[in-house]
Amino acid sequence: MLRLAFALSLLFLNLFACEGGYDSCKLKITHSNAIKNSTLNISVPNSKRLIYSNHQPNAKVLKHDIFLNLYLIKSKDNFKHPFTINNHLALGVASVDAKSAIEGKILKRQSGLNNFARFSEKTKTPALLLNSCCNLEGIVTDRGIIEKVYLERFLSSSSSDYGDVGIRVDDTNKKVTIQRVDPFYKNNPFKVGDIVVSLDGKKVYNSATLMRQILFSKISTFKSIKIKRGTKYYTFKVRVNKRYGGGYLSDTFLEQKGIYFSPNLCITQIRDDFDGYGLKVGDRLIQVNGKKVSTTTDIATHLNDFNYAASLLFLRDGFEFFVNIKGEIEKKSIWEVVNCNAN
Known part of the structure; x- marks a missing residue:
């Protein structure tokens, strides 16, 4: 019964x-x-x-x-x-x-992986x-x-991958404005402050819709993005790459290079690509291109000053050392994961 x-x-x-x-x-x-x-x-x-x-x-x-x-x-x-x-x-x-x-x-509304919707x-x-x-x-x-x-x-979907065209945006004065630009995205044509006008010929009204369309795009396809820069308009055809950071992962742009950070900027995951740089899980990042960083957003912001190489200052057991990162690195990934506590 x-x-x-x-x-x-x-x-x-x-x-x-x-x-x-x-x-x-x-x-x-x-x-x-x-x-x-x-x-x-x-x-x-x-x-x-x-x-x-x-x-x-x-x-x-x-x-x-x-x-x-x-x-x-x-x-x-x-x-x-x-x-x-x-x-x-x-x-x-x-x-x-x-x-x-x-x-x-x-x-x-939810704007991409980093900004969940608010109730x-x-x-x-x-x-x-x-x-x-x-x-x-x-x-x-x-x-x-x-x-x-x-x-x-x-x-x-058959895949859990997301697309990326090397920009992070937000809504500013009812316009979708580029806030950060990925310096490792090959030949990135965008600049901080650009206003996104249209995607594939369709007007862009908000960051939530734009980021969803980019994230859900098939990897290796191309997107046509029209932007306003000052008083001029430009249209760029860009390739959709695989997204590596965001959401519950750090999103500093260094993730595509194999480095992931905790909120207090200690390395939590690292690929074997960086053995030659001497980096270790637990190293704490304290400067990017000569500027002090205290959040993962700071890292992404100051990486926009990237030119030929990104200069990173790390701290390990009271010892400070520089690492300069440049060029493309493509190797098999091997991950380590640790808990990193502020001290």
């Missing part, structure tokens, strides 16, 4: 979720065990689970997005009524966990962003909301 009652309750949740509103969504989260401590374990179609976690799940991973901490695994419980992504405009949304539903709206209300994390029919609109993390278009791409 208990099994029958449970099955009927799930059927009710699936068929009448819209009528039941967010109370039904809370029950569905509870019955599906969608939230476990600080991780999300969301039942999705085809007997799979979408995992959001800072640690690799103890299961066979079918796919992994290293930028957004997303995993796809095969589900063993075969939850009968999985969460589906809403492909239509939602009339209302709420941040929902097993005990509460906080209704609100997205104030700012109008204070929320508990982690949680699911749902409409009243319990369809996924996104996931709520301590850094903001990862929107459904990124979840949909992760679930449907």
Whole structure:
């Protein structure tokens, strides 16, 4: 009888979720065990689970997005009524966990990998962003909301790679302005302060749409980007390269060279390409091109002064040393990972 009652309750949740509103969504989260401590374990179609976690799940991973901490695994419980992504405009949304539903709206859309969407209300994390029919609109993390278009791409795409054309942008005075330029992007034609006017002949209205179109582009294809520089307009045809940094990874532009940093600028991962430079996991970066750095954003900003080589000053056990990085490095990657604490 208990099994029958449970099955009927799930059927009710699936068929009448819209009528039941967010109370039904809370029950569905509870019955599906969608939230476990600080991780999300969301039942999705085809007997799979979408995992959001800072640690690799103890299961066979079918796919992994290293930028957004997303995993796809095969589900063993075969939850009968999985969460589906809403492909239509939602009339209302709420941040929902097993005990509460906080209704609100997205104030700012997700702009690429580094700037997650912002919600109008204070929320508990982690949680699911749902409409009243319990369809996924996104996931709520301590850094903001990862929107459904990124979840949909992760679930449907054969690859978890993202595209990159060597720029980072933001919305300034209702215009999409280039904030940082990748000095390692070959023949990068862009400059800090350029205003992006159009992409492939279509007008650009906001950074969220532009970054999504770039990130979701196929690697090695080409994009036509029109910019305004001062009073003049330029159109550049640029190649889409593979993205190496952003999201839960550092995004200093040195990632494509194999170096990743912690928030306090210690090296956490390094490729064997840099054996010849004498760098080690745990080395702390303190200057870039003669300028002091204290955040990963500082690194990317001062790397824009890159000309022939980037001059990096590191600290190791009280000893300071310079490393000059130049040219293209293409070798097999071997990674080391450590925890780096400020001292």
